[in-house]
Amino acid sequence: MTLGVTDLERSRRFYKALGWTESSGSQTEVAFFQVGSIAFALFGRESLADDADVSPEGSGFPGFALAHNVASESEVDVTLLEAVAAGGKLIRVAEKAPWGGFRGYFADPDGFLWEVCYNPFFPLDEHGFVQLPQ
Amino acid sequence: MTLGVTDLERSRRFYKALGWTESSGSQTEVAFFQVGSIAFALFGRESLADDADVSPEGSGFPGFALAHNVASESEVDVTLLEAVAAGGKLIRVAEKAPWGGFRGYFADPDGFLWEVCYNPFFPLDEHGFVQLPQ
Numbered sequence: 001m002t003l004g005v006t007d008l009e010r011s012r013r014f015y016k017a018l019g020w021t022e023s024s025g026s027q028t029e030v031a032f033f034q035v036g037s038i039a040f041a042l043f044g045r046e047s048l049a050d051d052a053d054v055s056p057e058g059s060g061f062p063g064f065a066l067a068h069n070v071a072s073e074s075e076v077d078v079t080l081l082e083a084v085a086a087g088g089k090l091i092r093v094a095e096k097a098p099w100g101g102f103r104g105y106f107a108d109p110d111g112f113l114w115e116v117c118y119n120p121f122f123p124l125d126e127h128g129f130v131q132l133p134q
Numbered sequence: 135m136t137l138g139v140t141d142l143e144r145s146r147r148f149y150k151a152l153g154w155t156e157s158s159g160s161q162t163e164v165a166f167f168q169v170g171s172i173a174f175a176l177f178g179r180e181s182l183a184d185d186a187d188v189s190p191e192g193s194g195f196p197g198f199a200l201a202h203n204v205a206s207e208s209e210v211d212v213t214l215l216e217a218v219a220a221g222g223k224l225i226r227v228a229e230k231a232p233w234g235g236f237r238g239y240f241a242d243p244d245g246f247l248w249e250v251c252y253n254p255f256f257p258l259d260e261h262g263f264v265q266l267p268q
Contacts, residue, residue: 001135001198001199001200001201002198002199002200002201002249003197003198004195004197004198004199005197021268023266023267023268024267024268025255025256025266025267032266033266034265034266034268035171036170036171036172037169037170037171037172037259037261037263037264038170038171038172038263038264039201039203039256039264039266041201045195045197048197048198048199049195051231051237051239051249052199052225052226052239052247052249053225053226053239054195054225054247055194055195056195057194057195058192058193058194058195058196058197059192059193059194060189060191060192060193061138061179061183061188061189061190061191061192062192062196062197062198063137063138063139063179063182063192063196063244063246064135064136064137064138064182064196064198064246065135065136065138065182065186066135066136067135067136067173067175069173091186091187091188092186092187097185103185105185105186105187110197112197112198113186113188115136115185115186121159122159122173125171127171129171129172130171130172130173131168132157132159132166132167132168132173133157133158133159134155134157134158134168
């Protein structure tokens with residue numbers, strides 16, 4: 001999963017302020033973070049578009065949200081506060097969702113959305129990762 | 135990770151045609167797939183924007199790419215062909231990247247980008263997931 005960002009150093013600082021540990025495989029122009037089984041990468045927005053051979057033009061809602069599932073409603077609130085303290089923007093204060101969970105949203109420095117969610121129907125495993133029913 | 139899509143049934147068919155197994159936790163208006171430690175969700179684009187309390191307006195390059203790392207250059211080609219056979223659009227034919235890997239891109243039915251990549255510097259674990267150096 002690669003985010004194309006407008007200011008790599010700003011984004012690098014933000015995700016490290018969230019408590020993420022950067023991989024030693026990072027380089028000046030790309031930052032990697034291991035998130036469970038996923039490599040999460042930060043790369044320049046223009047560089048990413050260029051690598052895919054598409055136009056970098058685009059604006060508005062990007063049509064996706066990342067999510068961080070936590071173990072309780074109070075942990076949703078704490079995680080949102082931590083994200084704001086790290087420089088994130090509060091987008092939606094946490095509240096009950098129609099489907100029975102509890103969630104709020106923050107945005108990273110580029111406005112990419114993160115949902116922070118307590119889903120009582122999908123338990124977390126011992127590493128804190130969500131486990132869907134098969 | 136949630137993609138906001140314009141035609142949920144079309145996207146559901148596409149990702150299942152890639153060989154993904156849908157979770158029984160899915161519902162009519164949301165599809166879930168377990169991908170390693172991540173829950174990958176398909177949800178309506180307008181519904182996702184509404185859930186985050188942001189405008190659904192947006193167009194062009196969405197500023198991110200998903201990625202599927204594989205174990206060899208030939209597997210990159212095969213995976214791209216399989217994605218096209220499943221209804222994906224070939225965006226960039228696989229070739230050597232300046233950093234020494236081998237990658238191409240396809241797009242899902244909404245145009246969301248997927249990089250298919252062989253990275254000789256980041257090995258895969260026994261489950262096929264990328265392992266960054268610490």
